[in-house]
Amino acid sequence: MxxxxxxxxxxxxxxxxxxxxxxxxxxxxxxxxxxxxxxxxxxxxxxxxxxxxxxxxxxxxxxxxxxxxxxxxxxxxxxxxxxxxxxxxxxxxxxxxxxxxxxxxxxxxxxxxxxxxxxxxxxxxxxxxxxxxxxxxxxxxxxxxxxxxxxxxxxxxxxxxxxxxxEVIGKDGIKGRLSVGLSTTKPAVLIFGGSRGARPINEAVVKGLPDFSEKPYQVLYVTGDVHFEAVSKEVELVGNPQNVVIKPFIHNMPEVLAGIDLVVSRAGATSIAEITSLGIPSILIPSPYVTNNHQEKNARSLSDHGAASVLLEKELTGHSLVQHIDQILLDSKILHDMKQKSKKMGVxxxxxxxxxxxxxxxxxxxx
The missing domain is CATH 3.40.50.2000 (Glycogen Phosphorylase B;)
Structure with a gap:
């Protein structure tokens, strides 16, 4: 053909x-x-x-x-x-x-x-x-x-x-975790703002770093190449907790996703396709700068089915971000339920x- x-x-x-x-x-x-x-x-x-x-x-x-x-x-x-x-x-x-x-x-x-x-x-x-x-x-x-x-x-x-x-099916999650320096035993949350990163998400994560240091889970935080240098300077001032791994970009994203328990990201169609096919619960922060506000509508489609939580950018702070993560990742029943519902939405x-x-x-x- x-x-x-x-x-x-x-x-x-x-x-x-x-x-x-x-x-x-x-x-x-x-x-x-x-x-x-x-x-x-x-x-x-x-x-x-x-x-x-x-x-x-x-x-x-x-x-x-x-x-x-x-x-x-x-x-x-x-x-x-x-x-x-x-x-x-x-x-x-x-x-x-x-x-x-x-x-x-x-x-x-x-x-x-x-x-x-x-x-x-x-x-x-x-x-x-x-x-x-x-x-x-x-x-x-x-x-x-x-x-x-x-x-x-x-x-x-x-x-x-x-x-x-x-493309994300059948990947080795343990290998994915080890490739970015994550532990294979603790729950892991991945936070990223798309391939180029997102400044509001970066600002919230930096403000939330002191709170993350006390959590029983680990964080993989991807800044985006263009923001990495500026974020690194801010992290130097507040300190980098041992349970937070910071990267500018992830080249083997399908492999890394296979080892993740919760994703925090924008609500782009590609990201949603990847996380639902793996049955990963998500906290979606829709970009308000896209045509027809389609990212929020993408996000609501998942949240209406119980597969995701929506956190609007105007409500995004370091505290609200950590709070949303805790509500899902620290409650095994909610986490398991959202995994099942995310999986049902995957193709x-x-x-x-x-x-x-x-x-x-x-x-x-x-x-």
Whole structure:
């Protein structure tokens, strides 16, 4: 099968696409892939490093307010469609899948006009503009949250989960703990604010360090590369408790997650897919700076099912953070109950589910 994948802008659109590609490659060695992105997005650096063929088009996103730039974007979209058709005709794919970001717009739209089977994958509970637009033209819309159903044509929607979930299954949690200097005997909480970190979370953790020093659990605190130096200076002033391990970044996150009892993080779709597939309880601190406040809606989806606790950024302090952790990690009944409910929400076979939908669609179109 020849597959075109398009997704870009943020890691939340790119990493699920790469997870899907890797999962398909395991079972289908003869599958061919082409990734279409932009030269300005993260995908232009990440995808080629994975050894996947990459081609680019030039496109920008729409402004949500009235702007002259939107006229330019319409022109770029139309040119992007023409460029995409050329690339698609040369590669001759069996199917095209978009995983989000504005680059998907012209690519997936062009594929639909060429009568190539098409799918968009929506990771969040509230979809972005591009996927809403494309849902009118694609054959299927794959979702990760039941709440996303209402935004798309019902006949096209299929629940698959996020392919990233498949990549964290079967990892060695003990090895993961040892790789970052954690004890294998004490309960462990992982605190992080995404790949680049989050200043409000960092500030709360630093203020909570004196309290953490007295706890019977251990903390793995990931600052994000850009914040590590500043955080290190603040930690020097208040002291670094022996039960708190501080890192700028975790390169083997799936392995480390396998050994964690509780996660404190933002409510990005990829993080949620990973922690629920492993059945890890979480304290979610949604970013208030994202489109349509979708992170809070992602977080509420978990908290409504008892799999997570939501701590809004405006309520985040060192004290409230430690209090939330204590309420879960120091109560074995609550911890066990949340683990079970988190596990129920996980979709560990999400990549294979999505590929099955793709295969069925290709076979139907061929008939």
């Amino acid at each position: 020849k597959i075109v994948v398009s997704g870009g802008g943020t890691g939340g659109h790119i990493y699920p696409a790469l997870a899907l590609i890797r999962e398909i490659q395991k079972e289908h060695k003869d599958a061919e892939f082409l990734y279409i992105g932009t030269l300005t997005g993260l995908e232009s650096k990440i995808v080629p490093r994975e050894g996947i063929d990459f081609q680019s088009i030039h496109i920008t996103g729409f402004k949500r307010k009235l702007s002259f730039d939107n006229i330019k974007t319409v022109y770029r979209f139309l040119k992007g469609v023409r460029d995409s058709k050329k690339i698609l005709n040369q590669f001759n794919p069996d199917i095209v899948i978009g995983t989000g970001g504005y680059v998907c717009g012209p690519v997936v739209y062009a594929a639909s006009k060429l009568r190539i089977p098409t799918i968009v994958h929506e990771q969040n509970s509230v979809p972005g503009l591009t996927n809403k637009f494309l849902s009118r033209y694609v054959d299927k819309v794959a979702i990760c949250f039941e709440e996303a159903k209402e935004f798309f044509p019902p006949s096209k929607v299929v629940f698959t989960g996020n392919p990233r979930a498949s 560990p076979d999400s990549a294979s589910r999505l590929f099955k939908v793709m295969t069925e669609l290709v076979n139907t179109k061929r008939k």
